[in-house]
Amino acid sequence: MTQVPLAEGLFTWPAADPALIAGRASDGSLTFPYRSHRLVGGAREELEKVELPRRGTLWTFTTQLFRPTSPPYAGDDTEETFEGFTVGYVELPGALRVEARLTEPDPAKLRIGQEMELRIVPLGRTKDGDTTMIYAFAPVQEEASP
Template structure:
């Protein structure tokens, strides 16, 4: 039996019933994603507080990726013949920042700027040990999908 593992460690809480992106919070109230330990704040190197970012936000902008990205670094389970276009967007997380992410909906006619979105963890590929890799994506809130994985 294979297990699900994050495509990269430290991007989101995993495993978790309600996963969240992991960011950093500076003393001036600014956020970073993905989390990193330090940031310059007012010209001074400061250690950031590790925080979970809001799970919901609004779609700020988006586009559709219509060709398979070059591999590496792309590590999807598809090949040039099985590749399916996907949407990528920026989601504004309230009180935090905008994050770039895949969107679970690839049809641009079903997406609109300002649309409410919610974090999902979705399958992506397979690692060298045979585990299914998962990554974060955002889904329109109107989509009927369970919290966590799809």
């Protein structure tokens, strides 16, 4: 069984330290997900591919307790097998805020301002049986004080 990204060009993968891929315009602004061109100051401009920081802070979050509509939802679950999840915005320092699934499903274990780190996790299966991989953010485990 093969693992495949949900969409090409979203993140570097497979990689030991995967990163999300954004586009940087000449004015320094970033666009995620990456696209090759964007209007900047009224002119169409080619964007530079850049890797976003792997860590950031949880800016806000909520829970998704019902199965998203299809399309475009790419999960291989059904109404009966669907399990709720958390989703949030993670603020990446010096970059932008990214909407993503969170790996921690229990909202009681999340807090605004919590440090988060990028992960690549399974979502579902393609019609060929491959595992679809998506990006998500996981809470960084805080070290206990001595």
